[in-house]
Amino acid sequence: MVIVTVSTAFQPVLERIAEEVERTPGRGRSADYIPALAAYDPRRFGMAVAEPDGTVHGVGDWREPFSAQSVTKVYTLALDLAREGDALWEHVGREPSGTPFNSLVQLEYEDGIPRNPFINAGALVVTDRLHTRSGDAAGELLAFLRAESGNPGLDFDLEVAASQGAHGDRNAALAHFIASYGNIDNPVPVLLDQYFRQCSVAASCADLALATGFLARHGIRADGTRLLSRSQAKQVNAVMLTCGTYDAAGDFASRVGLPGKSGVGGGIVAVAPDRCTVCVWGPGLDKRGNSVAGVAALDRFAALTGLSVF
Numbered sequence: 001m002v003i004v005t006v007s008t009a010f011q012p013v014l015e016r017i018a019e020e021v022e023r024t025p026g027r028g029r030s031a032d033y034i035p036a037l038a039a040y041d042p043r044r045f046g047m048a049v050a051e052p053d054g055t056v057h058g059v060g061d062w063r064e065p066f067s068a069q070s071v072t073k074v075y076t077l078a079l080d081l082a083r084e085g086d087a088l089w090e091h092v093g094r095e096p097s098g099t100p101f102n103s104l105v106q107l108e109y110e111d112g113i114p115r116n117p118f119i120n121a122g123a124l125v126v127t128d129r130l131h132t133r134s135g136d137a138a139g140e141l142l143a144f145l146r147a148e149s150g151n152p153g154l155d156f157d158l159e160v161a162a163s164q165g166a167h168g169d170r171n172a173a174l175a176h177f178i179a180s181y182g183n184i185d186n187p188v189p190v191l192l193d194q195y196f197r198q199c200s201v202a203a204s205c206a207d208l209a210l211a212t213g214f215l216a217r218h219g220i221r222a223d224g225t226r227l228l229s230r231s232q233a234k235q236v237n238a239v240m241l242t243c244g245t246y247d248a249a250g251d252f253a254s255r256v257g258l259p260g261k262s263g264v265g266g267g268i269v270a271v272a273p274d275r276c277t278v279c280v281w282g283p284g285l286d287k288r289g290n291s292v293a294g295v296a297a298l299d300r301f302a303a304l305t306g307l308s309v310f
């Protein structure tokens, strides 16, 4: 009897997906509200799969650093949850918003408690809380990503951070509005500086697939120490599944069936608990801010491997 392990099956699957993506004409548009990201060619494509033991497989531009943007919200959530536990959920909810990632509308009805940690409003609250507890939220994020990816060269892209700052009226409005409800502790300019540096992290598909491994290992970091309890890792995965791709989360869950988190740099990470983590990069976005090639590639990945949480 021949036993084909998932491990040996990943590389041909990735190559098949890359060929299919290459033949796909429409790729969406790079994010243009952050000018530094507008220069990305929407035809770039990379994809990496990391197994729980740290083995990585990749195709295309899988070693090319790109702007992680909102993918970083997974790690700041985990780092803050590790520090303060369930008290965090009194300050940010766990429900899908059904609104765009940068929307302001629900905040007034809901007294400054953002719907979830993955829309910008919720991410600002999480980064604020992590900053209060660690003294340097962006620094703690960077140290975590370097350790988990094994890449000491991983860093902020200060040009991207400055570009976001120069075009950051909406995030500033969100932060001030939440602060008016007393749900932000740090001065808003301090928080925005932390948040923009957080989003500016430049990392490759390989880096981010590895950095997300703790969610496939139920909270265990690459060095074997525990970051999150099993129950907290479940919470992060569940919020990714229900809220990680904003107002397209239902569609993503139906098509891909794995917890996932997107960013406007064109990256998406996804988790198959116990089996692997995936990161895909395609800078062309749909109108909800998710990578067109990334969602299509993860859809194919789930179909070809049979991996799903359902």
Ligand code: GLN
Pocket: 068, 069, 070, 071, 101, 102, 120, 164, 171, 199, 262, 263, 264, 265, 289
């Ligand atoms: N830095 C981006 C913003 O705040 C992150 C949004 C995203 O990646 N969806 O607008």
